[in-house]
Amino acid sequence: MSKQTNILLIYTGGTIGMIKDYKSGVLKAFNFKKLLKNIPELTQLDCHIDTISFDKPIDSSNMNTSHWVLIATIIEEHYESHDGFVVLHGSDTMSYSASALSFMLENLTKPVIFTGSQLPIGDLRTDAKENLITSIQIAALKHKSKAVVQEVGLYFEYKLYRANRTTKINAEHFEAFDSLNFPPLIESGVHLNVNNEYLMRSKRTKKFRVHKKMDTNVAILKLFPGINETIVNAFLEETSLKALVIETYGSGNAPTSSWLVKALKSALKRGVHIVSVTQCSGGSVIMGQYATSQQLKKLKLINGKDITTEAAITKLMYLLGSSVSSQSFKTIFETSLRGEMQ
Numbered sequence: 001m002s003k004q005t006n007i008l009l010i011y012t013g014g015t016i017g018m019i020k021d022y023k024s025g026v027l028k029a030f031n032f033k034k035l036l037k038n039i040p041e042l043t044q045l046d047c048h049i050d051t052i053s054f055d056k057p058i059d060s061s062n063m064n065t066s067h068w069v070l071i072a073t074i075i076e077e078h079y080e081s082h083d084g085f086v087v088l089h090g091s092d093t094m095s096y097s098a099s100a101l102s103f104m105l106e107n108l109t110k111p112v113i114f115t116g117s118q119l120p121i122g123d124l125r126t127d128a129k130e131n132l133i134t135s136i137q138i139a140a141l142k143h144k145s146k147a148v149v150q151e152v153g154l155y156f157e158y159k160l161y162r163a164n165r166t167t168k169i170n171a172e173h174f175e176a177f178d179s180l181n182f183p184p185l186i187e188s189g190v191h192l193n194v195n196n197e198y199l200m201r202s203k204r205t206k207k208f209r210v211h212k213k214m215d216t217n218v219a220i221l222k223l224f225p226g227i228n229e230t231i232v233n234a235f236l237e238e239t240s241l242k243a244l245v246i247e248t249y250g251s252g253n254a255p256t257s258s259w260l261v262k263a264l265k266s267a268l269k270r271g272v273h274i275v276s277v278t279q280c281s282g283g284s285v286i287m288g289q290y291a292t293s294q295q296l297k298k299l300k301l302i303n304g305k306d307i308t309t310e311a312a313i314t315k316l317m318y319l320l321g322s323s324v325s326s327q328s329f330k331t332i333f334e335t336s337l338r339g340e341m342q
C-alpha cells in the first residue's frame with residue numbers, strides 16, 4: 001500500500017481569502033478557517049491536507065523579506081513530514097516572493113506551488129477554487145513515488161510556470177501571469193499535461209538547504225527617454241546601495257550620454273553590482289549587439305540575459321545575503337542557479 005500524500009497549505013493572504021467590507025466597499029483579508037469552509041471539494045482530494053496561516057494574513061503589497069523568511073522556515077520545518085507545499089499568496093507581488101523562495105530553497109526535491117486568485121473564493125465567479133484545487137493536485141503529483149515537480153512553481157489559470165520566470169501581466173484577467181521566456185511546466189485541461197523536458201531535477205545526493213539572509217540594499221532603475229542626470233546621480237551615489245538592476249531598452253540598450261556612463265562607472269568603482277535586464281517582457285539582453293549597449297559591455301555590467309526583473313532583484317538580495325565575493329559575483333549572477341535564466 002502506498003503511503004498517503006501529505007500536503008501543507010500555507011496561507012499568507014491575498015484576494016483568494018478576502019471578503020468585501022460592505023461599509024467601505026474595500027477588500028480585506030479574513031480568517032483562514034472560513035476560507036476552507038468555502039471549498040468543501042478539498043475533502044474529495046486523494047491526499048491529506050494540513051494548513052498553516054500567517055497570524056495576520058496580508059495583502060501581498062505588504063510582503064517583505066521577513067515574510068519570505070517565515071514561508072521558508074515553515075517549509076523547512078515541515079520538509080520531512082510533507083510531500084508538497086502550496087503557498088496561497090496575493091497575486092500583486094507573487095512573482096517576487098516565488099522568485100525569492102526559489103533562491104532561498106536550494107536542492108528542492110519537493111514541489112512548492114504558489115497560487116492565488118483574481119476574485120475572492122466566496123465570489124460566485126471565482127477563479128480561486130480551480131487554482132487552489134489544481135495546485136494541490138500538482139503538489140501531490142508523483143511518478144514512481146517521486147515528486148513530479150521538484151522546484152518552486154506558480155500556478156494560475158490552467159498553467160504551472162517556473163516561478164522565477166513569471167511576471168504579473170494583467171490586473172483584471174484571470175490569466176494574470178505569463179512566463180514569456182520559458183514554456184509552462186504543466187498545462188491543465190481534461191488531463192494534467194506535464195512537459196517533462198522543462199522540469200528541473202536536483203541531485204538527490206545534495207542536501208536541501210534553506211538560505212534566510214536576504215540583503216535589501218538593492219534598487220531598480222528603469223530607463224526612459226528624458227531621464228534626468230541630477231536624479232540618477234543622487235540615486236547612484238547613495239552609499240548604502242550594494243546592487244542595482246537597471247532596466248535597459250530592448251536587447252539591453254541605453255543612452256550613450258557621458259554623464260550616465262560616468263555615473264555608472266563611479267558606482268561600479270565603489271563596488272556596486274549592476275545588472276542589465278531588458279524592460280521588454282520577453283526576450284534577452286545581448287550586450288554589444290547595438291552601439292548603444294557597447295558602453296555597458298565595456299563597463300562590464302552584469303548581463304541579466306533573459307531574467308525577469310523580479311528574479312533579478314531577488315537573486316541580488318540572495319547573493320548579497322550569501323556573501324558571495326566581489327570577484328565571483330558577476331560570474332555567479334550570470335549562471336543559472338534555479339533555472340531563472342538561459
Ligand code: ASP
Nearest residue numbers: 014015059060090091092
Ligand atoms: N492586492 C491583492 C494582493 O496581492 C491582489 C491579489 O491577491 O490578487 O494581495
